[in-house]
Amino acid sequence: MGDEVRIGYSFWGFLGAGITDTPDGGRSHRRPFVDALISSGHRIVFLQPDRDRHEADDPLGYEFDPGLPEIDVLFLEWRWPIPGRNTTECGAPGHTCDLHRQDELLRHYTTGHRTPTIIWDKDRQLPTDAAWRHHPGVAVCEAALIPSPGATSLLFPVADEWLDSADPDELARTDRPISLAYVGNQYDRDDAFDRYFAPVAKHVSHAVAGKWQNTARWPHVTLLGRLPFHDAMTLYETALATVLLLPRRYARAGQMTQRIFEAVLSGCLPLCPAEILHAERFVPAPLLVRNGTDVMRTLRWLRTGADTETRARLLADCVSRLEPFRLSRQVKMLGALLDTLVPAGAVR
CATH class of the missing domain: 3.40.50 (Rossmann fold)
Structure with a gap:
């Protein structure tokens, strides 16, 4: 106009x-x-x-x-x-x-x-x-x-400049001591958390940032509480992967939150539940997961089986899939x- x-x-x-x-x-x-x-x-x-x-x-x-x-x-x-x-x-x-x-x-x-x-x-x-x-x-x-x-x-x-300046090769070389991270609040995500994150947290280094209040059934999960915005983004920079946890009303409509590009452009690989509508449009096939066992298997592969070049290719693929945003x-x-x-x- x-x-x-x-x-x-x-x-x-x-x-x-x-x-x-x-x-x-x-x-x-x-x-x-x-x-x-x-x-x-x-x-x-x-x-x-x-x-x-x-x-x-x-x-x-x-x-x-x-x-x-x-x-x-x-x-x-x-x-x-x-x-x-x-x-x-x-x-x-x-x-x-x-x-x-x-x-x-x-x-x-x-x-x-x-x-x-x-x-x-x-x-x-x-x-x-x-x-x-x-x-x-x-x-x-x-x-x-x-x-x-x-x-x-x-x-x-997602800002054009952030997309255009992403360097998957450099991001893949960054040391990532945390295997699995999640940034976001609890709201309507208990089922997804139970299925994809909580079982895996018993076995890998992890952290959760956000407002999570009803957590008695997850005593083994490291909950950091709410972090300042820039600190939450720093968590992505130190994590190998995250899981894209969505309320069911989002998943049924293929509504992905901003967490996907916050993670990808920080070099944190997004594992996407296959039950999300059009999940294959958000991430490449190796990053689709169907349960906690899949998450665990994928993390092990990313940590010990996939070399830096493979992780860089996955990140580049994820960046290209952010174009709709x-x-x-x-x-x-x-x-x-x-x-x-x-x-x-x-x-x-």
Whole structure:
């Protein structure tokens, strides 16, 4: 789209490294995505609080507006009810106002002013029967290879520069004392963890970074708790492999998280459960696994049977399979969607 589109962007999280004690999987891809939209000629106004400034003391110079400014498009990283957190009254202990603010934005812009609206349902929490899916002024995007009927695929983007600068040969030569690592929170991953990670952790060096609270049945697992963002990325740099653990609602739609490119571009080989829809599009065949026994066997081969050249070839193959996530590709897709939502000459 040639004209500048003023995008009111609502998200709950951080653009920078943020703070340690909070869930936010968007930190490796949100800022590159926003910067690319700005570089393409659009104006971004953030409509939720500036958490980088207020919580992390990290002012980054982006435009935030707590009011209801004039915009051409409302873009929402979808928020959903979380009991005891954003469903409580404003000012209550532990309350976050992300959901209340989203409701206000939808009432004012989407319903009140018929502002074209894009809902990016990154967590697959928008109900299949939600009225917004059928609203004439709303487009729903999902970070899945096979999105829900009527939704558009908008994958988690990886910066072109990060992709283009990857050196599989150099990454394969890096010393990796940890055999298996996982970075991410527990949410809805217990079954996958039981099947693919926990049995293997009894036999290999490993580490898990993230918020894992209900862990009594895994006393043998090394849980590091939440780590600062850059420390979590460093864990990938010291690990031979990771397992791509997904909630079932992600796996059924072929929705891979940003963990795949965080790991691959750090030189950490991703082992992908074959039950994930289109798993073969994410990793080469030697990295597909069906249970903990497969994970164990693959780790042994990578550690003792595969030479540096073989690991480099696997990493190069994994890097090539990240092309669908390329940032410029996702921005182009969003631009086409904006063209359908905002007719030429409609921007103010």
